[in-house]
Amino acid sequence: MDKRRPAVVVSEPGFTHLPLRIVVPVTDDKHRHLRLYWYVGIIADAKSGLTKPSEIDTAQCHSFDLDRFVTKLGSIRAGELSLIRDALAISLGL
Numbered sequence: 001m002d003k004r005r006p007a008v009v010v011s012e013p014g015f016t017h018l019p020l021r022i023v024v025p026v027t028d029d030k031h032r033h034l035r036l037y038w039y040v041g042i043i044a045d046a047k048s049g050l051t052k053p054s055e056i057d058t059a060q061c062h063s064f065d066l067d068r069f070v071t072k073l074g075s076i077r078a079g080e081l082s083l084i085r086d087a088l089a090i091s092l093g094l
Contacts, residue, residue: 004070005025005026006025006026006049006050006054006073007023007024007025007026007064008023008024008026008042008056008076008084009021009022009023010022010023010024010061010084010085010088011023011063019065019066019067020063020064020065020066021063021064021066021069022061022062022063023061023062023063023064024056024057024058024060024061024062024084024088025056025057025060025062026042026050026054026055026056027054027055027056027057028052028054028055029041029042029052029053029054029055030055032055033055037087037090037091038057038058038059038087038090038091039055039056039057039058039087040055040056040058040080040083040084040087041053041054041055041080042054042055042056042076042080043077043080046074047074047075047076047077048073048074048075048076049072049073049074049075050073050074056080056084056087058084058087058088058091059091061088061091061092
């Protein structure tokens with residue numbers, strides 16, 4: 001599969017001896033974050049590197065080998081990261 005998709009890295013570097021990072025995918029904003037707790041809205045701007053309003057889908061958390069990462073698009077805000085952590089905790093039953 002050659003399709004590239006944006007994602008947010010949610011794991012700490014070095015959390016495992018394997019060259020992996022845990023990510024949650026970025027999807028088109030369909031306002032699901034207004035009714036479904038596992039979606040988090042993300043602002044599209046120069047800081048995020050996104051060109052259109054987007055959502056994080058915490059129900060689709062995956063681990064990927066570092067070799068699959070191509071480039072860093074941007075960064076998310078502390079408030080967005082806090083919402084992502086909360087949604088992951090609920091989704092994973094933590």
